[in-house]
Amino acid sequence: MVLTDLYGRPVLSLRIQLNTTCNFNCFFCHMEGTEISGEALKPEEIERVVKIAHKFGVNKIKLTGGEPTLRRDLIDIVKRIRKYITGNISMTTNGVMLPILAYELKKAGLDRVNISMHAFDEDTFQAITGVNSRDRIIKAIDAANEAGLTPVKINFVVLRDLNVDQIPDMIELAAEKHAILQLIEYETTREGESSKEYLKYHMPLDSLEKEIADKALSIERNELHNRPRYIIRTQAGEVKVEFVKPQRNPDFCAHCTRLRITSEGEFKTCLMRSDTNVKFKGINDEKTISELFRQAVLRREPYWRPGDEVRQNEVLAKSIIQNKRK
Ligand SMILES: Nc1nc2c(ncn2[C@@H]2O[C@H](COP(=O)(O)OP(=O)(O)OP(=O)(O)O)[C@@H](O)[C@H]2O)c(=O)[nH]1
Ligand SMILES: C[S@@+](CC[C@H](N)C(=O)[O-])C[C@H]1O[C@@H](n2cnc3c(N)ncnc32)[C@H](O)[C@@H]1O
Numbered sequence: 001m002v003l004t005d006l007y008g009r010p011v012l013s014l015r016i017q018l019n020t021t022c023n024f025n026c027f028f029c030h031m032e033g034t035e036i037s038g039e040a041l042k043p044e045e046i047e048r049v050v051k052i053a054h055k056f057g058v059n060k061i062k063l064t065g066g067e068p069t070l071r072r073d074l075i076d077i078v079k080r081i082r083k084y085i086t087g088n089i090s091m092t093t094n095g096v097m098l099p100i101l102a103y104e105l106k107k108a109g110l111d112r113v114n115i116s117m118h119a120f121d122e123d124t125f126q127a128i129t130g131v132n133s134r135d136r137i138i139k140a141i142d143a144a145n146e147a148g149l150t151p152v153k154i155n156f157v158v159l160r161d162l163n164v165d166q167i168p169d170m171i172e173l174a175a176e177k178h179a180i181l182q183l184i185e186y187e188t189t190r191e192g193e194s195s196k197e198y199l200k201y202h203m204p205l206d207s208l209e210k211e212i213a214d215k216a217l218s219i220e221r222n223e224l225h226n227r228p229r230y231i232i233r234t235q236a237g238e239v240k241v242e243f244v245k246p247q248r249n250p251d252f253c254a255h256c257t258r259l260r261i262t263s264e265g266e267f268k269t270c271l272m273r274s275d276t277n278v279k280f281k282g283i284n285d286e287k288t289i290s291e292l293f294r295q296a297v298l299r300r301e302p303y304w305r306p307g308d309e310v311r312q313n314e315v316l317a318k319s320i321i322q323n324k325r326k
């Protein structure tokens with residue numbers, strides 16, 4: 001039985017944060033809307049909550065972090081999840097460990113990966129992530145393809161004056177590697193829309209989307225968030241370019257079918273807020289966790305709603321005041 005929230009949105013998938021540690025230092029990182037936390041959920045705790053979610057109709061899992069591949073027990077976690085989930089299990093990763101892990105992950109039951117690569121050239125890659133690993137990420141894409149973790153999605157957060165000029169190269173790269181390129185709008189972190197980096201690097205993706213749409217052979221939709229995916233022709237063949245435009249976008253939130261789990265063991269109802277989290281860490285009884293799962297679903301609200309301009313401005317004003325106080 002699928003659970004639906006008070007806004008008519010079914011909960012179909014779980015986005016599980018496996019840790020809050022990382023070997024990169026991307027300056028824009030939202031860390032899935034969480035604080036750096038201590039002890040992460042154990043494999044058996046993850047298995048239990050997936051089993052319960054599956055009873056409520058969840059059949060799709062996204063693994064994230066921090067950097068999920070830094071968990072030494074990652075393979076065990078994937079195997080445990082696969083016991084219940086017959087649908088898609090995917091992982092979002094910075095890719096550094098994939099050349100070593102790709103085959104084992106596939107064997108354990110992982111279906112596909114999203115690999116983050118926010119620059120085509122090494123210097124920009126390093127300026128964004130703090131790490132000199134651009135070539136390693138190309139190897140990661142190859143390793144994922146060879147292992148069958150497909151279709152690979154390449155995640156590219158678009159940053160004004162920093163990497164936007166590299167999008168044509170990224171489109172060609174995605175075509176060569178038979179990957180889907182995701183162009184992602186810079187989302188706010190805890191500091192809100194007035195953070196120094198956000199003000200400097202955020203750019204709306206509408207004009208970029210129009211440019212791509214004008215060239216598109218056809219368009220399809222990712223059901224999740226109703227995101228448009230344009231099929232365009234390149235020198236290397238056809239490629240899909242998906243746009244992720246979450247900021248101030250009621251349509252995106254209206255199609256949000258994910259419940260999140262923090263590495264600390266809470267149900268998190270929305271990327272952008274923590275005040276509605278429901279903690280289940282430390283509880284072993286499946287009946288009680290099931291009840292907490294229901295409560296979390298009922299607490300879900302679309303963050304951006306149609307006709308919500310007044311609230312949107314309040315959110316912006318609040319984040320500016322908070323920032324001025326710092
Ligand atoms: N606001 C918001 N942003 C999200 C949500 N889910 C993913 N994102 C953002 O979308 C971008 C891509 O996320 P990924 O982890 O690659 O996963 P995905 O593309 O959402 O999922 P798949 O299409 O199933 O692979 C990241 O920048 C996320 O922060 C969400 O529910 N709300
Ligand atoms: C938080 S990361 C965790 C997984 C992994 N470490 C990685 O980078 O792929 C998940 C995704 O969110 C993206 N992301 C992080 N901060 C973001 C922000 N402020 N706006 C938009 N996307 C962001 C990352 O680029 C990555 O694709």
Ligand code: SF4
Pocket residue numbers: 022023024025026029030031065066067094116
């Ligand atoms: S690799 Fe992922 S978790 Fe690590 S800093 Fe970058 S976005 Fe954040």
Ligand code: SF4
Pocket residue numbers: 225246252253254256269270271272301302303304
């Ligand atoms: S409600 Fe909107 S902002 Fe919150 S997680 Fe869903 S899509 Fe993201």
